[in-house]
Amino acid sequence: MIIDSYRTVETPEGVELALRIAGPAVRGYAWFIDFLIRAAIYMALAFVFSLIGDFGTGLLLISIFLIEWFYPIFFEVRKYGMTPGKKALGIRVVMEDGNEITLQASFIRNLLRAFDFLPFLYGFGLVTMLCNSEFKRLGDISAGTLVVYRHELGEAVDIAKAIPAAPAVPLNSAEQKAIIQYAERVPNLNPERSMELANILSDLTKAKDHTATTKLLQYANWMLGRR
Amino acid sequence: MNQDKFVDKYQSKWDGFEAWLAQKARLDIKEGQVVPLANDVPHIYRQLCHHLSLAQSRNYSAYLVDYLNQLVLRGHQYIYGQQKVSSNSILQFMFVGFPRVVRDEKWLVLLGHLLFYGPLFAVVAVIQIFPDFVYSIIDPQNVEQIRSMYNPDSDYIGRARDADDDFKMFGFYIYNNVSIDFKTFAGGIFYGLGSIFFMVFNGLHIGAVFGYLIHIEYGTPLFSFVAGHSAFELTAITLSGAAGMKIGFALVAPGRKTRGQALKDSAKISLQIMYGAMTMTALAAFIEAFWSSKTFIDPQIKYTVGIVLWVLTYAYLLFAGRQYRKPATRTPAINNTDNTGTA
Numbered sequence: 123m124i125i126d127s128y129r130t131v132e133t134p135e136g137v138e139l140a141l142r143i144a145g146p147a148v149r150g151y152a153w154f155i156d157f158l159i160r161a162a163i164y165m166a167l168a169f170v171f172s173l174i175g176d177f178g179t180g181l182l183l184i185s186i187f188l189i190e191w192f193y194p195i196f197f198e199v200r201k202y203g204m205t206p207g208k209k210a211l212g213i214r215v216v217m218e219d220g221n222e223i224t225l226q227a228s229f230i231r232n233l234l235r236a237f238d239f240l241p242f243l244y245g246f247g248l249v250t251m252l253c254n255s256e257f258k259r260l261g262d263i264s265a266g267t268l269v270v271y272r273h274e275l276g277e278a279v280d281i282a283k284a285i286p287a288a289p290a291v292p293l294n295s296a297e298q299k300a301i302i303q304y305a306e307r308v309p310n311l312n313p314e315r316s317m318e319l320a321n322i323l324s325d326l327t328k329a330k331d332h333t334a335t336t337k338l339l340q341y342a343n344w345m346l347g348r349r
Numbered sequence: 350m351n352q353d354k355f356v357d358k359y360q361s362k363w364d365g366f367e368a369w370l371a372q373k374a375r376l377d378i379k380e381g382q383v384v385p386l387a388n389d390v391p392h393i394y395r396q397l398c399h400h401l402s403l404a405q406s407r408n409y410s411a412y413l414v415d416y417l418n419q420l421v422l423r424g425h426q427y428i429y430g431q432q433k434v435s436s437n438s439i440l441q442f443m444f445v446g447f448p449r450v451v452r453d454e455k456w457l458v459l460l461g462h463l464l465f466y467g468p469l470f471a472v473v474a475v476i477q478i479f480p481d482f483v484y485s486i487i488d489p490q491n492v493e494q495i496r497s498m499y500n501p502d503s504d505y506i507g508r509a510r511d512a513d514d515d516f517k518m519f520g521f522y523i524y525n526n527v528s529i530d531f532k533t534f535a536g537g538i539f540y541g542l543g544s545i546f547f548m549v550f551n552g553l554h555i556g557a558v559f560g561y562l563i564h565i566e567y568g569t570p571l572f573s574f575v576a577g578h579s580a581f582e583l584t585a586i587t588l589s590g591a592a593g594m595k596i597g598f599a600l601v602a603p604g605r606k607t608r609g610q611a612l613k614d615s616a617k618i619s620l621q622i623m624y625g626a627m628t629m630t631a632l633a634a635f636i637e638a639f640w641s642s643k644t645f646i647d648p649q650i651k652y653t654v655g656i657v658l659w660v661l662t663y664a665y666l667l668f669a670g671r672q673y674r675k676p677a678t679r680t681p682a683i684n685n686t687d688n689t690g691t692a
Binding site for chain 1: 351352394398399401405408409410411412414416418421422425426513517518519520523524527528531532534535536538539543596609612613616617620623
């Protein structure tokens with residue numbers, strides 16, 4: 123059994139979409155960033171509204187109410203499922219089938235936040251997330267939503283550039299990832315060790331030692347789409 | 350086909366699709382407005398899905414598969430995207446949808462009424478016989494504060510007010526009371542117990558206040574204050590409790606569904622009840638802030654308005670959105686060869 127945080131969703135066209143689920147830690151950091159943003163807004167509003175007396179206090183109370191309950195709903199529905207905190211950390215809220223979150227689902231998950239937050243700082247929410255294979259808190263379970271990584275396409279961590287070359291045989295995705303990860307590790311390995319590892323694939327590269335390392339780097343560059 | 354040929358062949362189509370996605374995202378398309386594409390979008394999208402499957406099964410580079418995966422994901426979201434809410438549907442919900450949902454859940458709503466008003470009236474009655482019972486529910490300092498707030502000799506009911514104050518209190522009531530509704534609802538996820546607790550607790554507390562004030566014969570300031578907004582506010586509490594119990598009881602008795610599915614289905618319905626409860630509480634806050642505390646308005650007028658609002662609230666919940674049966678009409682003949690042979 124592979125333990126992974128990928129969830130595949132089959133679309134009506136028969137394609138499998140891959141969603142990588144975000145865990146409690148990154149969600150916690152995102153919440154904290156949002157918390158700081160909200161605190162800053164409250165302080166700014168408190169300052170501004172204090173200048174207009176009791177009317178200002180009323181405005182302040184209404185604003186705090188609206189922001190506290192509806193800040194996440196606004197961003198989730200209008201901004202592609204991302205509050206500023208989530209955007210900063212590259213995660214977003216989607217429905218279970220990969221679609222954008224609906225208003226209804228956003229309301230449900232955010233109203234139930236009041237319970238997930240208990241006893242303090244998302245205690246119940248955290249426990250639920252850890253008991254769930256998809257890191258869903260109670261709000262997510264009730265609304266049918268997931269928090270996933272936005273999965274931006276980017277180049278992998280610095281891989282030494284080399285002239286891209288395709289491997290002689292097509293490799294499946296696990297094999298490709300192994301070669302890419304090898305290329306990522308090469309700077310941290312001493313040359314003997316990287317050659318030792320590269321020699322494991324000498325049947326594929328038809329080379330040994332230093333040439334094999336270079337060849338694998340070339341494959342990695344090709345797999346990453348460098349031309 | 351090798352990967353490079355594959356990419357060369359179809360890259361222009363993918364670029365076209367990506368440009369369409371970018372355009373759609375940028376313009377924040379209003380419902381119905383079409384962004385043109387050279388060929389029709391579903392056709393291109395299906396081709397794109399096919400390409401993704403090919404790339405996966407032929408083990409093309411991870412980068413290409415990722416790229417196509419992202420394109421498909423974004424396309425999927427626009428094509429199977431959600432409904433936008435129109436103003437028409439809001440009105441429809443207000444006048445038809447919401448009362449119908451409340452009537453659909455009538456047993457839970459009734460239970461909510463029982464859990465809230467039961468303790469409320471019970472405590473009012475008990476305090477008339479055992480006045481000190483109020484101190485079992487509210488501590489003495491708060492009791493004193495309540496006593497001074499509703500003093501019939503004072504110029505104002507409730508807290509000291511001027512116009513600015515009214516708005517401040519409006520803000521406070523919104524902040525406080527709608528949050529109570531939301532928490533009552535959210536508590537329901539714990540198998541309904543949270544909602545039950547909130548309703549009983551609020552019933553006891555309000556009952557204690559009322560019972561005490563009636564006992565010391567401050568009834569007139571009390572009732573003239575609460576008459577206006579009580580209909581909306583108290584009904585909203587019972588509705589929030591009913592909504593919370595609905596999701597909680599879905600976990601207790603999911604029927605023929607899994608608990609997760611039952612929870613999801615009931616949450617959607619509960620939410621509709623919450624929309625209504627939220628609005629009612631906001632209205633109550635408005636009335637409470639700008640009408641209820643005005644002592645220059647004769648209590649008789651306030652009582653009348655209060656009674657009217659109570660009647661209206663329940664008339665709305667019981668009768669709005671009902672369909673009345675129309676008399677049966679004869680179905681017209683589809684062609685002229687009906688049995689009556691009329692010319």
